[in-house]
Amino acid sequence: MIDTEIFKIDPENINGSAVARCAKIIKSGGLVAFPTETVYGLGADATDKTAAKKIYAAKGRPSDNPLIIHVARPEDAERYAYTCELYYRLAEAFMPGPLTVILKKRDIVPDEVTGGLDSVAVRCPSHAVARELIKAADVAIAAPSANLSGSPSPTCAEHVAGDMSGRIDAIIDGGICEIGLESTIVKIDGESVTMLRPGGITVDALRCVCEHVEIASAVTEALGENERPLSPGMKYRHYAPSAQLVLLDGKDSDVTEFFLNAQKNENCALICYSEELSVLDGRKVIDVGARDDLASQAQRLFGALREADGFGADVIYAHLPKQEGLGLALYNRLIRAAAHTVKKI
Numbered sequence: 001m002i003d004t005e006i007f008k009i010d011p012e013n014i015n016g017s018a019v020a021r022c023a024k025i026i027k028s029g030g031l032v033a034f035p036t037e038t039v040y041g042l043g044a045d046a047t048d049k050t051a052a053k054k055i056y057a058a059k060g061r062p063s064d065n066p067l068i069i070h071v072a073r074p075e076d077a078e079r080y081a082y083t084c085e086l087y088y089r090l091a092e093a094f095m096p097g098p099l100t101v102i103l104k105k106r107d108i109v110p111d112e113v114t115g116g117l118d119s120v121a122v123r124c125p126s127h128a129v130a131r132e133l134i135k136a137a138d139v140a141i142a143a144p145s146a147n148l149s150g151s152p153s154p155t156c157a158e159h160v161a162g163d164m165s166g167r168i169d170a171i172i173d174g175g176i177c178e179i180g181l182e183s184t185i186v187k188i189d190g191e192s193v194t195m196l197r198p199g200g201i202t203v204d205a206l207r208c209v210c211e212h213v214e215i216a217s218a219v220t221e222a223l224g225e226n227e228r229p230l231s232p233g234m235k236y237r238h239y240a241p242s243a244q245l246v247l248l249d250g251k252d253s254d255v256t257e258f259f260l261n262a263q264k265n266e267n268c269a270l271i272c273y274s275e276e277l278s279v280l281d282g283r284k285v286i287d288v289g290a291r292d293d294l295a296s297q298a299q300r301l302f303g304a305l306r307e308a309d310g311f312g313a314d315v316i317y318a319h320l321p322k323q324e325g326l327g328l329a330l331y332n333r334l335i336r337a338a339a340h341t342v343k344k345i
């Protein structure tokens with residue numbers, strides 16, 4: 001057991017000496033969980049292979065699932081990767097922000113960070129605390145989401161503490177993550193990009209910068225038995241609640257009707273829209289926001305899954321999101337948590 005220190009840092013009024021202490025932990029090979037605009041990350045010096053190994057041990061993560069490295073400015077990627085013109089076009093449009101780009105790696109990034117791949121994932125977060133921490137550490141910070149492997153990504157410091165207390169050196173509490181889902185990941189192939197994971201940067205937004213945007217089939221479909229994934233993370237079942245999660249595909253009013261009946265007849269938890277609250281029995285019900293407010297649904301989804309799991313229900317029901325805009329990221333996270341269990345109603 002390690003004694004995990006908690007630093008509360010207000011993003012609006014950053015305490016420089018707390019940031020400096022956390023940067024010192026990173027520089028001396030330790031692990032610090034920190035907030036980003038997407039989810040909390042579990043950070044270590046991206047050039048230190050021993051520190052990278054500690055990340056895998058703390059999370060219980062398979063060592064072939066590579067880490068994202070976080071830089072303070074898009075051009076800092078040069079030190080760690082081979083960039084190209086399209087990288088800078090994407091950076092100009094979306095960085096700092098929730099976009100991760102896969103590039104060919106330079107030797108300074110150890111194989112322990114990239115799971116032995118010759119590419120590296122680079123992201124420049126927009127969260128003020130994350131940026132100050134990277135600047136103070138003066139090195140890229142390798143960071144996966146700060147959850148135990150198999151749990152939903154943490155969107156507040158309490159989630160991180162629940163999973164990581166006693167396993168890491170420090171946690172920076174910088175409040176709730178604004179986006180709530182992990183970054184969009186793209187791979188550059190010449191003049192086109194392939195989306196490996198949907199997130200806050202949508203397909204339409206990418207198409208404004210790059211004419212050819214493909215979506216990897218694993219974003220919406222189950223990976224075939226002998227299929228080789230484009231991203232190692234695609235092959236791992238990300239998060240499985242202890243109760244079966246079932247996604248309901250049908251008209252909104254029919255789903256509400258289904259919810260009502262399920263509450264009468266089953267021991268179920270419901271992940272619902274604000275509009276449905278007034279007609280449902282309030283027990284074991286979690287509101288993720290208004291029907292059309294995809295940003296709120298994204299921000300609250302992972303917290304809702306953690307909460308629903310705590311209810312001790314036999315089954316969890318949720319709406320199947322539409323695959324448009326930010327809905328694609330919601331769809332991707334939910335369909336994987338449900339192991340593709342969809343009920344048509």
Ligand code: TXA
Pocket residue numbers: 036038039040041042065066067068100102114117119120121123143144145146181182183184185196230231232233234
């Ligand atoms: O928003 C985010 O991206 C958060 C915050 C902390 O920045 N990080 C995050 O990291 O979600 P993680 O480790 O939970 O997910 C990283 C994903 C994994 O699915 C991994 O397989 C993929 O990125 N990945 C990393 N390096 C890759 C590479 N070189 N090629 C293909 N996929 C890669």
Ligand code: MG
Pocket residue numbers: 144145153
């Ligand atoms: Mg993760």
